[in-house]
Amino acid sequence: MPEIDRARLHQLIAQEKTTYERLHPTSRLLYDEATHLFGKVPMTWMNMWSGGFPLSFDRARGNRILDVDGHEYVDFSLGDTGAMAGHSPEPTLRAVQSRISELGGITTMLPTADATWVGAELARRFGLTLWSFTLSATDANRWAIRLARAVTGRSKIVCFSYCYHGSVDETFAVAGPEGTTVARAGNVGPPVPVEMTTRAVPWNDLEALETALAHGDVAAIVAEPALTNIGIVLPDPDFHHAMRALATTYDTLLLIDETHTFSAGPGGATAAWGLRPDILVIGKSIGGGVPCGAYGITDDVALAIEARIASGEADVEDVGGVGGTLAGNALSLAAMRATLSEVLTEEAFVSMIDRATEFTQGVQDVIDRHEMPWSVTQLGARTEYRFAATPPRDGETSEQAADVDLDGYLHLALLNRGIMMTPFHNMALMCPDTSRADVDRHTAAFREVVGALHA
Numbered sequence: 001m002p003e004i005d006r007a008r009l010h011q012l013i014a015q016e017k018t019t020y021e022r023l024h025p026t027s028r029l030l031y032d033e034a035t036h037l038f039g040k041v042p043m044t045w046m047n048m049w050s051g052g053f054p055l056s057f058d059r060a061r062g063n064r065i066l067d068v069d070g071h072e073y074v075d076f077s078l079g080d081t082g083a084m085a086g087h088s089p090e091p092t093l094r095a096v097q098s099r100i101s102e103l104g105g106i107t108t109m110l111p112t113a114d115a116t117w118v119g120a121e122l123a124r125r126f127g128l129t130l131w132s133f134t135l136s137a138t139d140a141n142r143w144a145i146r147l148a149r150a151v152t153g154r155s156k157i158v159c160f161s162y163c164y165h166g167s168v169d170e171t172f173a174v175a176g177p178e179g180t181t182v183a184r185a186g187n188v189g190p191p192v193p194v195e196m197t198t199r200a201v202p203w204n205d206l207e208a209l210e211t212a213l214a215h216g217d218v219a220a221i222v223a224e225p226a227l228t229n230i231g232i233v234l235p236d237p238d239f240h241h242a243m244r245a246l247a248t249t250y251d252t253l254l255l256i257d258e259t260h261t262f263s264a265g266p267g268g269a270t271a272a273w274g275l276r277p278d279i280l281v282i283g284k285s286i287g288g289g290v291p292c293g294a295y296g297i298t299d300d301v302a303l304a305i306e307a308r309i310a311s312g313e314a315d316v317e318d319v320g321g322v323g324g325t326l327a328g329n330a331l332s333l334a335a336m337r338a339t340l341s342e343v344l345t346e347e348a349f350v351s352m353i354d355r356a357t358e359f360t361q362g363v364q365d366v367i368d369r370h371e372m373p374w375s376v377t378q379l380g381a382r383t384e385y386r387f388a389a390t391p392p393r394d395g396e397t398s399e400q401a402a403d404v405d406l407d408g409y410l411h412l413a414l415l416n417r418g419i420m421m422t423p424f425h426n427m428a429l430m431c432p433d434t435s436r437a438d439v440d441r442h443t444a445a446f447r448e449v450v451g452a453l454h455a
């Protein structure tokens with residue numbers, strides 16, 4: 001397999017950066033003028049976009065984004081899953097506009113009929129019977145972890161190295177040498193050393209998982225169905241069945257986070273793969289872009305919480321730290337109901353997964369044609385390539401395959417050709433508006449920019 005000519009790669013990066021700067025003077029001006037924003041952006045991670053400054057966008061609809069300099073993009077990033085329904089889907093827009101203008105009452109701390117419908121729909125899709133709402137999956141994970149600690153009387157969680165659970169303090173952890181747990185590099189201001197709250201183990205390592213649980217102090221295993229924020233790393237065929245069995249053996253709750261893996265189907269990987277979590281978390285995509293999240297619990301977990309409430313050990317109505325004033329607001333619930341009932345339907349997932357299969361095949365064809373030591377992995381409507389010839393089995397291996405220069409080149413070169421990929425990694429997501437022509441356009445651009453590495 002050919003080696004990447006680094007001198008050639010750096011030359012291509014410089015060329016693409018020059019083109020990017022020439023095409024986006026207004027975005028550059030807005031960035032330079034944003035002196036009162038920390039990092040000159042609304043959120044500091046927006047500086048991960050290639051090119052030295054991020055695009056500022058003017059409008060977005062479906063899977064198209066128009067920037068302030070008038071350039072249109074086919075969007076495969078889709079807000080890193082937040083816009084999996086597409087940008088501003090019509091049913092969601094109608095529901096939001098009705099709640100704001102006709103019905104009124106964006107947030108009142110009172111329930112609506114929409115909340116009842118969404119709870120029932122999430123129960124139907126994912127199998128857990130009782131639900132509560134948040135403003136993000138991060139919130140849902142935090143509150144669910146609190147409930148797990150209350151139910152079990154245990155303080156620690158298990159997570160997997162290089163997992164993604166939003167900005168939950170306990171999960172910025174990776175497995176260290178000889179079974180230790182250490183903070184993930186670059187973690188900002190952890191409240192306590194992470195080994196006090198967490199036991200981190202490598203993904204797909206059942207022996208390490210059992211060793212962590214055997215200490216008897218783990219309240220919950222917090223797991224994505226597949227790793228997603230370090231490249232897609234799929235589970236071994238028997239991994240989830242064995243993890244469920246270990247959780248039961250060691251009286252530990254199993255929390256499944258479907259925030260990214262909802263791409264697997266209308267009931268996420270939980271329904272598609274027959275998973276049996278005690279707690280399930282989801283966020284981002286179910287509100288069509290309106291901030292929201294949710295966690296579901298089984299009847300057994302609910303009974304255990306109720307027993308703690310009755311004994312005076314837990315207060316989930318006031319000071320217990322499992323809610324927020326704006327959580328479960330009328331606007332978010334209206335958006336969730338419309339998105340789940342009319343946009344992210346079972347029929348939509350069929351089309352989205354078909355497009356992702358075509359996208360994956362296009363990437364694989366380019367990899368094969370140029371004999372690149374890369375691989376591509378699909379998870380329902382989500383697909384991602386990695387700079388490793390064999391798909392990694394754990395986060396450590398996937399992290400070692402990272403290549404900052406290659407990422408920067410491919411993201412920037414594709415952006416200059418009207419294709420927007422997720423800035424943090426090489427993920428592409430399909431929405432109901434993604435067409436075969438959009439996928440073919442990516443394949444053609446990807447073929448061109450990969451081919452340029454060997455010109």
